[in-house]
Amino acid sequence: MSTKKKTSAKKSSEAEGTGTAELTEAEILEMQDSMSSEWGEGAPRKAKAFWPSALRLAGTFREHKLGLAVVLAFGIVSTVLTVWAPSILGDAMDVIFDGFLGDGVEFGALGRLLLIVLGMYVIAALFDWLQGRLLNDVVMDIVYDLRERIEAKVNRLPLSYFDTRQRGDLLSRTTNDVDNVQTALQQAFASLVYAVLTIVGITVMMFWLSWQLALIALIALPISGVVIGIIGAKSQKLFTAQWRGTGRLNGHVEESFTGHDLVTVFDRQDSMREQFDTRNEELWEASYKAQFYSGMIMPIMQWVTYLGYVGIAVVGGLRIAAGQMSLGQVTAFIQYSREFNAPLGEVAGMANMLISGVASAERIFELLDAEEQEPDGQITARGPVGGASSAEAPGGRAEATGAGIVEGEAGSSAPAGRIVPRQELTGPTRGRIEFDHVAFSYTPEKPLISDLSLTAEPGQTIAIVGPTGAGKTTLVNLIMRFYEIDAGEIRLDGVDIRALDRGAVRSRVGMVLQDAVLFGGTIRENIRYGRLDATDEEVVAAATATFVDRFVHTLPDGYDTVIEDEGANVSAGERQLITIARAFLADPALLILDEATSSVDTRTEVLVQEAMAALRTDRTSFVIAHRLSTIRDADVILVMEHGDIVEQGSHDALLAAGGAYHRLYWSQFADGVDPDEDEAVLEGTTTGPVPAVAATEFEAE
């Protein structure tokens, strides 16, 4: 076996070059992290700053001081009784021993002592149980509060927080880490309280009985410490190697599963199998060594402990012979020295759990400390308020200043840090949107929108076109107030949207995105999500207007069809239609549409187009447009490049201007594609031939 392992280890280094992508150290550590909790093995996760985080975690107990004091008091009572009992048992033994040597055993005295011991153990057990119950209650309260705080916090975090973090990581912080803290507090804390009290109690009793024997018993401690230190460090390294091996093997397996088709096509099964064997054997070897070394710790510690017993027995015997101690005292002492190791082992076992719990608490604190979005009504306008273009916009400036949202005149530079006073929109929303010299960037290092102005009159359809990364989605994100702008103003019906509650802005806007988001309920529920108090008739009316009704009738359960796995049982186009119906039912004053250009068959595509057109009627709509028909019919076309609007106007006006839009349009049709062909697309992926020129000009930037 070992020869085989050696040859394969050699093979492994040869195979490395041709092998699958190796995992980085960070990935291995991450994997180790996630697996250690699942498999209960491996090195514990460590906090970046253990003590500050541990103290802060301890700080969460502050509100439960009284409960904790009672837990501690119960713990002390239970431990004192448990620690005291062996000494009384020793007295009982002396009564028996003296009775045998003298005039017979005094059963009355013996019975009294035994009853006392029994009573002590019963009371100790009762207090121990009470302490456990109370601690559980306290910990559950603490974790309940923690969950509440996390939930509230997540709702106050800006979208940019989620952009920069992995969803899985956030999910893990809010679920696994909280569970981990709960387990650590419940188990490790209880054990630590028990262990510390017991160790202190037993040490006191041992020194009280005989300091010489106590020293012999305690000498085993540093010896055990050295053993654990040396072997522990070695096995820690081996465990890391084991995790690295696991990581590499998992990486390989994952790659061969996901790339199965590729492997088959290139006929690489043999080399993949060879690599698997190599990694599997590497893992076997690493695991074997890790288990071997870590398995040595316990027997060596046992051996050291037994050596201690021998020392105690010998010296204890000599002291009995010399009349310095009674047999009962030495027996009690041996009992103490046996009990001494149990809490020590428990502390060692719980240390990992505690370290891991503090690491989890640290991750939760990081989340709780994250910078929040400014609360509604206290929004700080950071940059200057512009005004030139909006002053020219009909009605725009007058309404804005009339509404008293901004201090100072239009066009003036407002001082940074000015609070925008809260406003409310009264009456029906007209849907007028103005961007007034808006500047925005996701990160300060990468400026995006520098000076953007536009006005969308109520009921107008605004088509946004431009190359990928031009800022089309960003524009609609700003309307939705998913992000706060750096300078300028965005006004809805003349009111700075920062003066409104975010909810008030978003409730007036309907969004239909390319990725139709459906949840796992029925079609009816998914549509009703647009307006929860809508009647069944209204749901069906919305579905009929948006062609959902048609395909719903072909489904066996009709509107009660449950959407599976994010919509696996309805096609992509049908999903999109359902989201359109949802927006239709919500009847928002403003609409944001992202036209789908892919994964929809031509017939459904036409329906989607018509449904979107129905939805746009009588409301201000911003369409991230891909289809010429939409663009041509739009009241205003915004041509965006590098975060700014390089051109805006109607189709005819822009064509006549001969600028970027003109270039786009003619490059699109230069190869003789019929300009009246409505199905043609600007960014070129769905239907109809799209000349390469167009793709180059609008996508390759």
Ligand SMILES: Nc1ncnc2c1ncn2[C@@H]1O[C@H](COP(=O)(O)OP(=O)(O)OP(=O)(O)O)[C@@H](O)[C@H]1O
């Ligand atoms: N959440 C974000 N955080 C940081 N940068 C972002 C974020 N979202 C987009 N960006 C960057 O901002 C720029 C504009 O992106 P945006 O999504 O608005 O472009 P787009 O015109 O909608 O592109 P596409 O047509 O590909 O969707 C891009 O450079 C993009 O990388």
